[in-house]
Amino acid sequence: MKKLVIGTKKMKLEDLINVTRNGYKVEISPEAYEKVDRARELVDRYVKEKRVSYGITTGFGKFSDTVISEEETSTLQKNLIMSHSCGVGNPIALDAARGVMLLRLVNMSKGHSGVRRVVLETLAEMLNKEVTPFIPEKGSLGASGDLAPLSHMVLVMLGMGKAYYKGELLEGKEAMDKAGVKTLDSLSSKEGLALINGTQVMTSIGAHATYDALNLMKHLDIAGALTMETQNGITCAFDPKVHQVRGHKGQINTAENFRKILADSKNTTKQGEVRTQDPYTLRCIPQIHGASKDALEYVKQKVEIEMDAVTDNPIIFCETDEVISGGNFHGQPMALPFDFLGIAVSEMANVSERRIERLVNPALSNGLPAFLVEKGGVNSGFMIVQYSAASLVSENKVLAHPASVDSIPSSANQEDHVSMGTIAARKAGEILKNARNVIAMEILSACQGVDLRGSADKLGAGTKKAYEEVRKVVSYYDKDRVMNLDINAVEELIRTNKIVEAVEKTTGKLK
Numbered sequence: 001m002k003k004l005v006i007g008t009k010k011m012k013l014e015d016l017i018n019v020t021r022n023g024y025k026v027e028i029s030p031e032a033y034e035k036v037d038r039a040r041e042l043v044d045r046y047v048k049e050k051r052v053s054y055g056i057t058t059g060f061g062k063f064s065d066t067v068i069s070e071e072e073t074s075t076l077q078k079n080l081i082m083s084h085s086c087g088v089g090n091p092i093a094l095d096a097a098r099g100v101m102l103l104r105l106v107n108m109s110k111g112h113s114g115v116r117r118v119v120l121e122t123l124a125e126m127l128n129k130e131v132t133p134f135i136p137e138k139g140s141l142g143a144s145g146d147l148a149p150l151s152h153m154v155l156v157m158l159g160m161g162k163a164y165y166k167g168e169l170l171e172g173k174e175a176m177d178k179a180g181v182k183t184l185d186s187l188s189s190k191e192g193l194a195l196i197n198g199t200q201v202m203t204s205i206g207a208h209a210t211y212d213a214l215n216l217m218k219h220l221d222i223a224g225a226l227t228m229e230t231q232n233g234i235t236c237a238f239d240p241k242v243h244q245v246r247g248h249k250g251q252i253n254t255a256e257n258f259r260k261i262l263a264d265s266k267n268t269t270k271q272g273e274v275r276t277q278d279p280y281t282l283r284c285i286p287q288i289h290g291a292s293k294d295a296l297e298y299v300k301q302k303v304e305i306e307m308d309a310v311t312d313n314p315i316i317f318c319e320t321d322e323v324i325s326g327g328n329f330h331g332q333p334m335a336l337p338f339d340f341l342g343i344a345v346s347e348m349a350n351v352s353e354r355r356i357e358r359l360v361n362p363a364l365s366n367g368l369p370a371f372l373v374e375k376g377g378v379n380s381g382f383m384i385v386q387y388s389a390a391s392l393v394s395e396n397k398v399l400a401h402p403a404s405v406d407s408i409p410s411s412a413n414q415e416d417h418v419s420m421g422t423i424a425a426r427k428a429g430e431i432l433k434n435a436r437n438v439i440a441m442e443i444l445s446a447c448q449g450v451d452l453r454g455s456a457d458k459l460g461a462g463t464k465k466a467y468e469e470v471r472k473v474v475s476y477y478d479k480d481r482v483m484n485l486d487i488n489a490v491e492e493l494i495r496t497n498k499i500v501e502a503v504e505k506t507t508g509k510l511k
Helices: 013-020 030-048 061-065 070-084 094-108 117-128 147-157 172-179 191-196 200-230 240-244 249-261 285-307 332-360 383-399 421-453 461-473 483-495 498-507
Strands: 003-006 025-028 088-091 131-133 136-138 162-165 168-171 315-317 322-324
Touching (some): 003 013, 003 094, 013 285, 025 094, 025 117, 030 117, 030 315, 070 147, 070 191, 094 117, 094 131, 094 147, 094 200, 117 131, 117 191, 131 147, 136 147, 147 172, 147 191, 147 200, 162 172, 168 172, 200 249, 200 285, 200 332, 200 421, 200 461, 200 498, 249 461, 249 498, 332 383, 332 421, 383 421, 421 461, 461 483, 483 498
Parallel strands (some): 003 025
Antiparallel strands (some): 088 136, 162 168, 315 322
């Protein structure tokens, strides 16, 4: 059975995706359980000794100076979850919601949270039996962590809220009962706070967007290569010497990808054969695409740190018998990277749309018919494809405004700077969807250009495979038809990774 054992190694982005999308089960290691037990013993001792410790024997936020009796600690934790369940809007995607549960489980398995074993076991069983909480997408400030959306996750553990089971949205208790997962009778001291005071919602949403953006980047290279084929693009600009003297990794890797994808092409040219230079959206592809690749790699590094991090407050240190109230729940370390992610992906769509314009505009397309269709006038062809791409790119420009530059104080100014990191992650996801559609439009347009040139038999090693994949689902556009069906078909090829898989069988792994 494919499984992820928690507590034995650092989490990687691929581990998250394996659990949330690829059917991997989760298992908690004995080493993790030992750490969890030690931390729980410390919490129980603090409660018994009536020590004043934030979140264990006190209220929260502005109520941090209000001491709670031992008899009321369980009520305090349940009240925390119910009162903080203030999320609104549509639910986050199911894979992202599963990621939230997994990352919270990883966080608590470190032995710094003070929860009982049964809390981890309940989350693990929900993941393995596919009970997925309905988590509203809006309502988090990104500090103190993702309080509102995480509370909706915990509601289901308590037999409240709503959850999906086998694709059906049910009451939380009904979903748990149908799956055979026992709900928690109550929450003990510290447990409610341990479950919701962290960055797992923003991290899960942003991690999935990062994974998909890294994959989309390969499709952008393939799209650009197909456009190069239609425009007799000059491949001298991809000479490795050009990129080595500048030194940026993403730029170097992009040029290498294009040399692989365009290998043996009879459509591309050398400088001076047809013209001296290409426009920037062709000649500067390594620099433009490469910059986004470098940004995505930076974001991935930050995501993987956060996926494996302890983001509780307070944090328990058994070795020194301390419970320290700090600020690891603050989303700022992820808010800035996720804003950067949105900007990087937005630029991917920007350059793709500009190449679509070159393909459809007869003043720029080097002899292709206007709007890539024969009998123009009667047929509008790809005219509105460019309109739609321009609309998506313009929407992305609005969405790419950074969320992290904003802050609204909360909890009577006790929490006087917040990250808005969850908004940054959500925006990056929306930008990604738009960019995927724009890149689908470029691939579709470029394949049409190849056919209009009659040059399919002259395509390069990788572009030929990409062209063939597209033509399996979308035929040549000889006269006007409902265009969004074609766009959707290519977008589906991108989402299911079929184009990249076909190309990489010939080129080897793209970077």
